[in-house]
Amino acid sequence: MPALSSTMTEGKIVEWLKKPGEKVERGESVLVVESDKADMDVESFHDGFLASIVMPAGSSAPVGETIGLIVETSDEIAAAQASAPSSPPQSNSQEKSSSSPQVQEKKASVDSPKPTVITKTSPVPLVSESSVNQAHFLNDGRIVASPRAKKLASQMGVDLATVRGSGPHGRIQAEDVQSAKGQPISVPWIAESNAPAKIVSDVPRIEKKPVDSSKPPSPGKSFGSRGETISFNTLQQAVNRNMEESLNTPCFRVGYSILTDELDDLYKQVKPNGITMTALLAKAVGLTLARHPQVNAAFSSEGIAYPSQINVAVAVAMEDGGLITPVLQNADKTSLSDLSLQWADLVKRARNKQLEPQEYSSGTFTLSNLGMFGVDRFDAILPPGTGAILAVGASLPKVVASKDGSISIKKQMQVNLTADHRVIYGADGALFLKDLAYVIEKDPYSLSS
Numbered sequence: 376m377p378a379l380s381s382t383m384t385e386g387k388i389v390e391w392l393k394k395p396g397e398k399v400e401r402g403e404s405v406l407v408v409e410s411d412k413a414d415m416d417v418e419s420f421h422d423g424f425l426a427s428i429v430m431p432a433g434s435s436a437p438v439g440e441t442i443g444l445i446v447e448t449s450d451e452i453a454a455a456q457a458s459a460p461s462s463p464p465q466s467n468s469q470e471k472s473s474s475s476p477q478v479q480e481k482k483a484s485v486d487s488p489k490p491t492v493i494t495k496t497s498p499v500p501l502v503s504e505s506s507v508n509q510a511h512f513l514n515d516g517r518i519v520a521s522p523r524a525k526k527l528a529s530q531m532g533v534d535l536a537t538v539r540g541s542g543p544h545g546r547i548q549a550e551d552v553q554s555a556k557g558q559p560i561s562v563p564w565i566a567e568s569n570a571p572a573k574i575v576s577d578v579p580r581i582e583k584k585p586v587d588s589s590k591p592p593s594p595g596k597s598f599g600s601r602g603e604t605i606s607f608n609t610l611q612q613a614v615n616r617n618m619e620e621s622l623n624t625p626c627f628r629v630g631y632s633i634l635t636d637e638l639d640d641l642y643k644q645v646k647p648n649g650i651t652m653t654a655l656l657a658k659a660v661g662l663t664l665a666r667h668p669q670v671n672a673a674f675s676s677e678g679i680a681y682p683s684q685i686n687v688a689v690a691v692a693m694e695d696g697g698l699i700t701p702v703l704q705n706a707d708k709t710s711l712s713d714l715s716l717q718w719a720d721l722v723k724r725a726r727n728k729q730l731e732p733q734e735y736s737s738g739t740f741t742l743s744n745l746g747m748f749g750v751d752r753f754d755a756i757l758p759p760g761t762g763a764i765l766a767v768g769a770s771l772p773k774v775v776a777s778k779d780g781s782i783s784i785k786k787q788m789q790v791n792l793t794a795d796h797r798v799i800y801g802a803d804g805a806l807f808l809k810d811l812a813y814v815i816e817k818d819p820y821s822l823s824s
Contacts, residue, residue, distance in 0.1 A: 387435045387609055388442065390519065392416075393425045396452055399445060406443075409609055409728070423447045426455035435609075520547035527552045541727065548727060549694075610697030620759045624674075627801060628754055630791040631808035634816045635770040639786060641819045645711065654703075654714035656742060657687040658822045660765065661706030663811040664740055670807045671739050673762045674797045688738025688758070689718070691725055700758070701725050702738045711823055746770060752789040763794040763804070 386408040393405050404416040405425065423445045430442040444455050518535045520528070524547045528535050531552065538555045540547035599605040607615065638659075642652055664671045664685045672681045685707045688700035701721035703714055724730050740762070743755045746769035755766040770788040777783065790811070792804045814821065 385435055385437050385609070388430055388432050390432045391428055391443075395425055395427055395456070396449075398424055398449075419445060421445055421447070424449055424452055426452045427459035429459060518547065524549045524552050531556050550726070608697065610693060610699070614697050617759050618756060621756050624757055624759075625796045626757050626793050627796050627804070628791055628793050629801065629804045629808065630752070630789060631805075631812055632787050632789055633812045634775070635786045635788050637817070638815050638819045639770065641823070645823060648712065649715055650711050651715045651718060653689060653718050653744075654711050655819075655822055656744065656767065657689065657703045657706045657714055657718075658709075658711055659811060659814050659819075660687055660740065660742060661685050661703075661708075662822070663807060663814060665707045666810060667803065667807040669803045670763050670792075670794070670799055672798050673739070673760060674795055679798050682739040684739065686737050686739045688735070688741045688761075690741060690743040690755075691722065693725075699725055699730070699735050700738055700741060701730060701735055702733075704737070741765070742767065746788065752791060754791050755793050757793050757795060761795075762798045763792055766791040766793065 389407040389409050391406045393399055399405055399419045399422070401420060401422050402418050405419050406417050408415050408417050424447075425443060426446045427444040428442075429444065430436055430440075434442075436442050444459055446452060446455050519540060520535055520538075524538075525535070527533070527549050528538070533552050533555050535547060535552075538547050538551050541551050638655065642650070642655060645655075664687075668681055671685055672679050674680070684705050686702050686704050687706040688702045690698055690700050692698045701718070703709070703717055703721075706714065709717070721730065721734060725735075738758070738761060741755070741758050741764040743764060744767040745753055746767055749769050751771060752768045753766050755764045757764055768789040768791075770786045772784050773787040775783055775785045775787065790808065792808060794804050
């Protein structure tokens, strides 16, 4: 699975938090933009008034495009509205409006690959909670809900006015609608267990109702109807671009079979303490990368770039399409308990599209695990900007012959490394996998030290 590029090229306007004519303050959230991977609040860089909205909610704008006009005083609002374009302006019209001496207006635009994200400070209240119900509304009475939440509400017959939102500014998410209907809350598909065909999440989940075992399990992801064509969302578009970019990288692939009985025994002991299998695998990879810095390196125009940290990104498939790679920072140095806590937090915020850019774009090595689906082996596509990705299959009972010729049943998983041959050679990849196998097979307790 490919990771996602850290460069934002286009943003979709989810909603405007201010209406034309309303006062805005420097640092105050004006609108919510959906980038390739997250919903982000965009702040005003100036004090003034929102004079005009050039691009309404639902529109997509490339980076640098004018999406609204902010003026310094209320007296300038009428003039700005009169001169505002009725459609997305071209570059020459942008220059004309910005150079007009009559109205000294400021452009609100998607002007950075990393728009300002409010995460630690409490935003100015933009919604209010009704005393009659639990819904959250904009100042004009409209309900704040994601497009998928609205679609689910329509399909399930749920009144959004009775739903409490858990997203930014009280925005109603898809899982809020599911919870209101009494259905299990869907979370991103993540690799938390190597048990075949068993899905285990790092995030607490609502207990599922019994299902008919004679029917194939539902993948937990919504698809279009037969004969229907659905446009790619922004996350899927980002994945598509990265997949195409990866074709330009000369890759090679090498596999290794690893016995997991000892790792499974360790997992049984530490699981009651909140340690996850994701943390164990990330820690094992991190420690091995520390001994093989070449596999943690990446190609650059200047040469081979050796990162200062070992950051293990873990591929997560999102239920509404596409995937994202939350990053476990300093996986070689961080304790198992801290890695598990970080992962639970990352997955929770990934579900709500609340990750900050550095939390999904700073990976130096990627881990992709499909073992929870019973997949015994697969090859992963190299994420752009990194040197290698490890595909992890399910841990399954296999007949294994020892060196003395005896035969026994042991649990074994297949791992396949996809690497950039410009940076990593076959011997580098083989030695990395050999050492990783040693840690998992012979010395798994070193992971808990």
